[in-house]
Amino acid sequence: MALKxxxxxxxxxxxxxxxxxxxxxxxxxxAVGEALPSEMALAxxxxxxRSTVREAIRVVEQNGLVRRRDGGKKxxxxxxRSADLAKGxxxxxxxxxxxxxxxxxxxxxxxxxAAEASARNATQEQIDKLADNxxxxxxxxxxxxxxxxxxxxxxHLVAEASGNRALQLSLxxxxxxxxxxxxxxxxxxxxxxxxxxxxxxxIEAIKTKDExxxxxxxxxxxxxxxxxxxxxxxxxxxxxxxxxxEP
Amino acid sequence: MALKxxxxxxxxxxxxxxxxxxxxxxxxxxAVGEALPSEMALAxxxxxxRSTVREAIRVVEQNGLVRRRDGGKKxxxxxxRSADLAKGxxxxxxxxxxxxxxxxxxxxxxxxxAAEASARNATQEQIDKLADNxxxxxxxxxxxxxxxxxxxxxxHLVAEASGNRALQLSLxxxxxxxxxxxxxxxxxxxxxxxxxxxxxxxIEAIKTKDExxxxxxxxxxxxxxxxxxxxxxxxxxxxxxxxxxEP
DNA sequence: CGCGATCCATTGTCGGACAGTAGTGGAATT
DNA sequence: AATTCCACTACTGTCCGACAATGGATCGCG
Numbered sequence: 001m002a003l004k005x006x007x008x009x010x011x012x013x014x015x016x017x018x019x020x021x022x023x024x025x026x027x028x029x030x031a032v033g034e035a036l037p038s039e040m041a042l043a044x045x046x047x048x049x050r051s052t053v054r055e056a057i058r059v060v061e062q063n064g065l066v067r068r069r070d071g072g073k074k075x076x077x078x079x080x081r082s083a084d085l086a087k088g089x090x091x092x093x094x095x096x097x098x099x100x101x102x103x104x105x106x107x108x109x110x111x112x113x114a115a116e117a118s119a120r121n122a123t124q125e126q127i128d129k130l131a132d133n134x135x136x137x138x139x140x141x142x143x144x145x146x147x148x149x150x151x152x153x154x155x156h157l158v159a160e161a162s163g164n165r166a167l168q169l170s171l172x173x174x175x176x177x178x179x180x181x182x183x184x185x186x187x188x189x190x191x192x193x194x195x196x197x198x199x200x201x202x203i204e205a206i207k208t209k210d211e212x213x214x215x216x217x218x219x220x221x222x223x224x225x226x227x228x229x230x231x232x233x234x235x236x237x238x239x240x241x242x243x244x245x246e247p
Numbered sequence: 248m249a250l251k252x253x254x255x256x257x258x259x260x261x262x263x264x265x266x267x268x269x270x271x272x273x274x275x276x277x278a279v280g281e282a283l284p285s286e287m288a289l290a291x292x293x294x295x296x297r298s299t300v301r302e303a304i305r306v307v308e309q310n311g312l313v314r315r316r317d318g319g320k321k322x323x324x325x326x327x328r329s330a331d332l333a334k335g336x337x338x339x340x341x342x343x344x345x346x347x348x349x350x351x352x353x354x355x356x357x358x359x360x361a362a363e364a365s366a367r368n369a370t371q372e373q374i375d376k377l378a379d380n381x382x383x384x385x386x387x388x389x390x391x392x393x394x395x396x397x398x399x400x401x402x403h404l405v406a407e408a409s410g411n412r413a414l415q416l417s418l419x420x421x422x423x424x425x426x427x428x429x430x431x432x433x434x435x436x437x438x439x440x441x442x443x444x445x446x447x448x449x450i451e452a453i454k455t456k457d458e459x460x461x462x463x464x465x466x467x468x469x470x471x472x473x474x475x476x477x478x479x480x481x482x483x484x485x486x487x488x489x490x491x492x493e494p
Numbered sequence: 495c496g497c498g499a500t501c502c503a504t505t506g507t508c509g510g511a512c513a514g515t516a517g518t519g520g521a522a523t524t
Numbered sequence: 525a526a527t528t529c530c531a532c533t534a535c536t537g538t539c540c541g542a543c544a545a546t547g548g549a550t551c552g553c554g
Binding site: 014022025026027032051054055056058059061062063064065078079080081082084085087088089091092093094095096098102103105106108109110112113117164165166167169170173174241242 | 261269272273274279298301302303305306308309310311312325326327328329331332334335336338339340341342343345349350352353355356357359360364411412413414416417420421488489
């Protein structure tokens with residue numbers, strides 16, 4: 001009578017090595033800013049081939065735990081930034097065929113928090129950046145340039161000014177998927193003025209540290225996106241992402 | 248007079264290959280569920296060595312765009328699930344030394360939305376799972392078992408029942424970091440009953456499709472965590488993650 | 495048609511090789 | 525002595541070839 005054998009999950013070495021390196025970083029054994037040992041050194045320590053180490057490093061690198069400085073050769077340990085992770089989350093949302101309504105619902109919940117926290121925590125430098133973004137947005141609007149980039153930047157700056165990094169990490173991928181779609185709305189309505197006005201009100205509230213006002217204006221601002229969608233006869237149930245090729 | 252030369256960013260081939268594969272998947276040229284060509288085939292198509300392809304595959308694999316089925320050999324294209332991405336986001340939060348307060352603020356904004364949407368959208372099957380989770384939680388509480396896993400599961404189930412995948416993707420990493428810390432609170436107060444009661448009320452509201460009630464109870468439930476922290480004399484400004492080793 | 499034995503393709507890992515270059519340290523210059 | 529220059533080293537990125545293990549397909553058998 002053979003006893004029930006657990007299917008031996010022969011985990012590939014590169015994944016074990018990757019976890020090992022990742023864990024050491026998480027546990028702080030290799031401090032942020034420090035350089036990773038060379039591939040050869042790692043291979044010798046862990047008794048595996050350099051190729052295996054390299055595959056493991058790709059994994060760790062992709063997680064943003066480690067990166068090359070400027071054009072450097074060595075890999076340095078680093079705390080992943082929202083930009084590192086946003087791409088992956090976006091890919092997930094695209095392949096899961098998430099709709100704009102789903103993104104909007106989350107934004108409606110989180111952006112007001114970002115605005116409120118920014119009113120509480122924004123530094124002068126962050127306020128200056130917001131003011132600068134506002135000027136450039138006004139200029140772009142006057143000259144009928146594309147506002148998409150600037151709008152994304154605005155919301156990113158607000159998230160940054162909130163001082164809440166969990167919020168930044170959550171918001172970044174959603175923003176980058178959602179706001180580009182606004183150009184469609186912008187193209188059909190002439191809603192640029194409304195957008196600019198809302199930005200202005202939000203920035204003012206952040207400047208004067210009026211949390212309630214900042215939240216309220218951001219709520220209206222996000223709600224406006226939905227109204228814009230409806231007025232422009234666009235469907236919020238459209239899935240995000242590029243046109244998929246269907247065979 | 249040498250003209251200003253752009254520093255030639257000689258991007259390594261494995262990264263180009265990884266982007267190429269990833270882009271094809273995102274664009275739907277390789278459909279979800281389909282198998283990836285063999286390493287050899289990819290190497291020939293892209294005119295690079297198999298080693299290079301393998302390093303690229305590690306990157307794509309880590310993004311959750313591709314995975315092995317059961318113990319299979321081939322890689323199948325797949326939509327990344329929240330579990331794939333949560334680990335990376337968690338690592339980012341730990342290394343950025345995010346505090347429990349930051350996580351809590353986001354939860355306070357997003358969990359009520361999850362509960363509300365669940366009251367609107369939960370299927371019978373999802374409701375059954377919630378009911379089952381409730382029973383197991385009650386049992387664990389009676390027997391003084393650890394509630395952490397069950398609490399995480401509860402919130403995960405609510406997020407799932409919301410039908411909003413953007414919300415799930417945002418919530419998963421935060422939940423998995425935050426709720427384990429609750430065992431500390433639970434250990435000092437005897438707050439298990441309060442937790443169970445809140446879960447019960449939330450599940451009831453979801454069953455009866457009472458969106459307002461579901462939101463309200465979830466708001467109280469999340470607020471309770473903060474109260475618990477304060478009552479237990481724990482500091483919400485503590486950073487998340489395992490004890491870091493400091494040299 | 496179902497079932498097991500057999501074969502093949504593919505993955506995981508290893509070893510070695512080599513070009514290009516970032517980083518190092520020492521030599522030459524001011 | 526400080527600085528600039530240069531040669532050298534070590535390391536990364538890429539390629540090649542090889543082999544064990546095994547999942548998946550094929551074939552033959554009942």
